[in-house]
Amino acid sequence: MTTISVNGTQHDLGDIDETMPLLWALRDRIGLVGTKFGCGIAQCGACTVHLDGTAIRSCSTPVSAAQGRQITTIEGLADGERLHPLQQAWIDHDVPQCGYCQSGQIMSAAALLAETPNPTDADIDRAMSGNICRCGTYLRIRAAIHTAAKSGKA
Amino acid sequence: MSAHYTDTLAAFLDELPSPEKPATDLSRRTFLQASAAVGGGLMLSFALPRGASANNADAFAPNAYLRIGTDNKITLVSKNPEIGQGIKTAFGMILAEELDADWSTVTVEQAATDEATYGSQFAGGSMSVRLNWDTLRRAGATGRVLLVAAAADRWGVDANSCNTESSFVVHTDSGRKLAYGDVAALAATFPIPAPESVPLKQPDQYHLLGERITGVDNHALVTGQPLFGIDKAIDNARYATYVKCPATGGRIKTANLDAVKAVDGVIDAFVLEGNNNVQQLMPGIAIVADSTWSAIKARRALEVEWDETDACCDDSESFEREAQALSQRHGDTEIVRRGNSQRAIANAAVRLEAFYSYPFLSHAPLEPQNCTAWYRDGQIELWAPTQTPGRGLSNVAELLGLDESQVTIHQTRIGGGFGRRLINDWMCEAAAISKHSGLPIKLQWTREDDMAHDFYRVAGFHSLKGAVDSAGKLSGWEDHLISFSSDGDRPVSGGGIRATEFPAPLVDNTRITQTLMPLKVPTGPWRAPGSNGIAFAVQSFIQELATAANRDHLEFLLEIMGEPRWLESGNAGALHTGRAAGVIRHAAQAAGWGRELPANKGLGLAFHFSHAGHIAEVAEVTVNEKTVTIDRVTVAADVGPIVNLSGAESQCQGAVIDGISAMAGQKLNVSKGRIQEANFHQYPMLRMPQAPQVDVHFIDSDYPPSGLGEPALPPVAPAVCNAIFAASGIRIRELPLLSSGVRLA
Numbered sequence: 001m002t003t004i005s006v007n008g009t010q011h012d013l014g015d016i017d018e019t020m021p022l023l024w025a026l027r028d029r030i031g032l033v034g035t036k037f038g039c040g041i042a043q044c045g046a047c048t049v050h051l052d053g054t055a056i057r058s059c060s061t062p063v064s065a066a067q068g069r070q071i072t073t074i075e076g077l078a079d080g081e082r083l084h085p086l087q088q089a090w091i092d093h094d095v096p097q098c099g100y101c102q103s104g105q106i107m108s109a110a111a112l113l114a115e116t117p118n119p120t121d122a123d124i125d126r127a128m129s130g131n132i133c134r135c136g137t138y139l140r141i142r143a144a145i146h147t148a149a150k151s152g153k154a
Numbered sequence: 155m156s157a158h159y160t161d162t163l164a165a166f167l168d169e170l171p172s173p174e175k176p177a178t179d180l181s182r183r184t185f186l187q188a189s190a191a192v193g194g195g196l197m198l199s200f201a202l203p204r205g206a207s208a209n210n211a212d213a214f215a216p217n218a219y220l221r222i223g224t225d226n227k228i229t230l231v232s233k234n235p236e237i238g239q240g241i242k243t244a245f246g247m248i249l250a251e252e253l254d255a256d257w258s259t260v261t262v263e264q265a266a267t268d269e270a271t272y273g274s275q276f277a278g279g280s281m282s283v284r285l286n287w288d289t290l291r292r293a294g295a296t297g298r299v300l301l302v303a304a305a306a307d308r309w310g311v312d313a314n315s316c317n318t319e320s321s322f323v324v325h326t327d328s329g330r331k332l333a334y335g336d337v338a339a340l341a342a343t344f345p346i347p348a349p350e351s352v353p354l355k356q357p358d359q360y361h362l363l364g365e366r367i368t369g370v371d372n373h374a375l376v377t378g379q380p381l382f383g384i385d386k387a388i389d390n391a392r393y394a395t396y397v398k399c400p401a402t403g404g405r406i407k408t409a410n411l412d413a414v415k416a417v418d419g420v421i422d423a424f425v426l427e428g429n430n431n432v433q434q435l436m437p438g439i440a441i442v443a444d445s446t447w448s449a450i451k452a453r454r455a456l457e458v459e460w461d462e463t464d465a466c467c468d469d470s471e472s473f474e475r476e477a478q479a480l481s482q483r484h485g486d487t488e489i490v491r492r493g494n495s496q497r498a499i500a501n502a503a504v505r506l507e508a509f510y511s512y513p514f515l516s517h518a519p520l521e522p523q524n525c526t527a528w529y530r531d532g533q534i535e536l537w538a539p540t541q542t543p544g545r546g547l548s549n550v551a552e553l554l555g556l557d558e559s560q561v562t563i564h565q566t567r568i569g570g571g572f573g574r575r576l577i578n579d580w581m582c583e584a585a586a587i588s589k590h591s592g593l594p595i596k597l598q599w600t601r602e603d604d605m606a607h608d609f610y611r612v613a614g615f616h617s618l619k620g621a622v623d624s625a626g627k628l629s630g631w632e633d634h635l636i637s638f639s640s641d642g643d644r645p646v647s648g649g650g651i652r653a654t655e656f657p658a659p660l661v662d663n664t665r666i667t668q669t670l671m672p673l674k675v676p677t678g679p680w681r682a683p684g685s686n687g688i689a690f691a692v693q694s695f696i697q698e699l700a701t702a703a704n705r706d707h708l709e710f711l712l713e714i715m716g717e718p719r720w721l722e723s724g725n726a727g728a729l730h731t732g733r734a735a736g737v738i739r740h741a742a743q744a745a746g747w748g749r750e751l752p753a754n755k756g757l758g759l760a761f762h763f764s765h766a767g768h769i770a771e772v773a774e775v776t777v778n779e780k781t782v783t784i785d786r787v788t789v790a791a792d793v794g795p796i797v798n799l800s801g802a803e804s805q806c807q808g809a810v811i812d813g814i815s816a817m818a819g820q821k822l823n824v825s826k827g828r829i830q831e832a833n834f835h836q837y838p839m840l841r842m843p844q845a846p847q848v849d850v851h852f853i854d855s856d857y858p859p860s861g862l863g864e865p866a867l868p869p870v871a872p873a874v875c876n877a878i879f880a881a882s883g884i885r886i887r888e889l890p891l892l893s894s895g896v897r898l899a
């Protein structure tokens with residue numbers, strides 16, 4: 001029996017195929033669809049979630065590897081109604097175009113700020129280079145990360 | 155495989171309005187209808203008559219552009235698909251502006267797919283704002299006029315003594331105010347003024363238009379709410395995958411369906427023969443399973459022997475060789491001929507020849523194709539991320555032999571279009587799988603499916619000749635475009651060139667010809683079709699000519715434009731040389747054209763006109779050996795008045811990044827009819843560290859507004875390539891840069 005903890009809630013997944021990527025367990029089994037499928041091979045970052053606070057690609061992480069660890073998805077990033085400073089900055093900078101990559105982008109950025117509260121452009125480049133934005137919103141993503149960092153609440 | 159590609163695609167594209175043939179009949183065949191909304195309030199729509207009088211509560215039409223509740227809630231409806239072009243916000247802003255609504259209380263919702271009510275509903279050709287600007291303004295303004303009339307009636311004053319302000323009607327003399335919600339029910343009983351008679355705001359009265367407004371779905375997006383097609387969940391839905399021959403048109407000879415059915419989680423596996431229409435349903439094996447993962451995993455057990463008798467067997471290397479050989483002569487078909495280009499070239503002070511090429515490309519929207527479908531009781535319901543919901547509806551009806559009234563399509567938000575989702579093959583697959591299995595299903599393509607079964611941006615080859623006379627002026631121009639046809643007659647989508655293509659109409663001695671090679675690879679519109687390749691060849695070659703003639707590129711380009719005039723008289727969708735010169739000067743000045751730069755830095759300029767937009771771009775690059783850093787791209791755009799400054803700027807920045815992505819490293823190779831690249835590791839997308847600063851400048855312009863989804867893309871590749879030349883002397887004539895061993899830092 002496989003049990004995983006997502007955004008602070010335990011989910012019993014029964015006798016799920018343990019090779020199922022965490023991505024599909026989240027989307028198809030738990031119904032948390034904010035985490036997106038883009039490539040399936042750890043190339044695009046659309047599926048980024050936190051595993052014990054570290055950004056990982058859920059498309060390439062078997063659900064078995066997530067057992068007994070804390071998973072945070074985009075749905076669990078805000079503190080109730082209070083948005084995470086990155087989410088607010090994303091709205092203020094009108095970052096999304098199609099928006100499909102943005103939950104992955106925000107999760108990568110949140111892991112960065114948790115470790116490096118005042119990132120330089122080079123830090124941002126390093127942390128964000130695994131996330132593709134097909135629509136090309138990189139400039140606003142960078143600006144929004146700086147804004148969230150300056151707000152000092154991240 | 156016969157003519158079905160071209161016939162259907164060409165017919166489909168012909169149906170779409172374009173800058174050359176705007177759908178001017180739209181506002182005429184629709185008219186305004188007001189009625190009481192359920193729960194009391196004013197509903198205003200451009201609905202066709204539904205047999206009920208405007209004052210009858212039963213006349214409430216479910217589709218409308220705006221709805222005002224007695225609770226003062228204002229709901230605006232966006233009729234076209236949202237693919238990331240920001241149309242939901244832009245349409246809402248246009249309606250809200252003329253309604254004089256308080257934006258902070260407004261909700262914008264996605265319309266149902268109902269072309270009888272809304273007229274054409276699609277996202278393509280950068281046409282949404284152009285086609286709907288007038289209609290939406292009048293829809294908003296008519297609402298405002300009725301609300302004013304109702305409030306004036308309530309107060310017993312002349313409507314002319316009233317004004318509106320942020321969702322209130324104000325009586326100017328007394329200062330009395332009534333909220334829109336308070337007079338909505340009364341307003342619904344008033345006769346509708348003729349749409350042409352309602353006063354529209356002057357630009358200096360705008361509160362919203364031209365401002366920076368954040369997207370209406372942004373909160374939902376950043377909190378991971380289910381908005382996209384891929385997020386749709388219906389009870390008991392099963393998960394499906396569909397495997398087609400990697401060479402388009404292959405049929406199934408044998409498939410080990412029993413072995414697949416034995417895989418854990420698989421519910422069913424079956425063959426669909428399809429209708430041999432690549433835009434609808436090609437032969438394939440459907441696997442239906444209890445999760446997306448089970449379906450994907452079951453594919454590994456699938457073994458298929460394909461019959462490729464009629465399949466695509468194209469080879470991109472042979473195309474390149476053949477095009478090289480063809481470049482030595484004029485093309486088979488003459489597109490335009492004026493003066494005597496041969497003599498002009500023979501007598502030129504400077505003459506040049508060059509061969510330019512660009513490859514096949516995939517759209518690769520980040521959300522892979524998917525669709526949820528539920529066929530039951532002779533009806534089908536679909537949740538579809540499509541750019542053409544109306545077209546999809548008829549496709550599905552035709553495929554399943556249903557009446558269109560038995561097909562319902564819900565428009566979902568779309569994780570990127572770029573032209574891919576103008577075609578609804580994936581929707582037809584989902585429909586057929588649901589019907590065959592009798593189950594509600596969610597079809598999910600993998601990224602590999604998406605790259606293997608696209609309607610690709612067609613490759614192109616230009617054999618160019620140019621002449622500069624002794625006065626340093628462009629005096630002769632020849633372009634032989636070597637492209638493709640799938641019906642042996644017409645060029646494929648994006649594979650043609652117009653007689654009016656810049657600079658042909660501006661050069662005394664000019665000749666454009668075309669040769670078409672047979673093609674079976676499916677092709678389709680890719681962001682700024684045609685323009686996305688032509689601009690690279692034309693704008694690069696102009697810089698070559700300027701350089702060879704020892705002219706400043708900026709001056710040379712402006713000289714070609716000449717006196718300010720429309721290039722096609724009577725067509726406001728045509729290039730205007732004055733607007734062109736305006737953006738070229740603006741971009742050059744903003745980028746600091748002519749300033750002293752270090753040895754390894756360079757500026758490159760390019761201009762392109764498409765989708766009624768005049769756009770010039772200047773790139774600044776640093777080149778070390780064969781490694782290029784793009785420091786900055788400056789964009790100057792004349793697209794008429796701006797609806798949403800934030801969205802417009804974002805579209806330009808995104809188009810520039812997209813153009814650089816394709817220019818830098820993207821190329822699809824075709825061998826034995828199969829696309830060789832499978833996923834992003836072989837088809838690189840630009841990533842954050844390589845994204846340059848992009849400065850966007852909009853010209854203050856009183857031309858009708860035009861769309862921005864596409865026209866900022868074509869100029870960027872030639873601007874960057876011209877900058878690379880200026881910085882290093884390396885001339886790029888073949889895309890992507892990687893083909894010449896040049897890479898981005």
Ligand code: FES
Binds near residue numbers: 038040043047059
């Ligand atoms: S879907 Fe996981 S990295 Fe692309």
Ligand code: FES
Binds near residue numbers: 097099101238
């Ligand atoms: S906003 Fe569309 S992929 Fe990033």
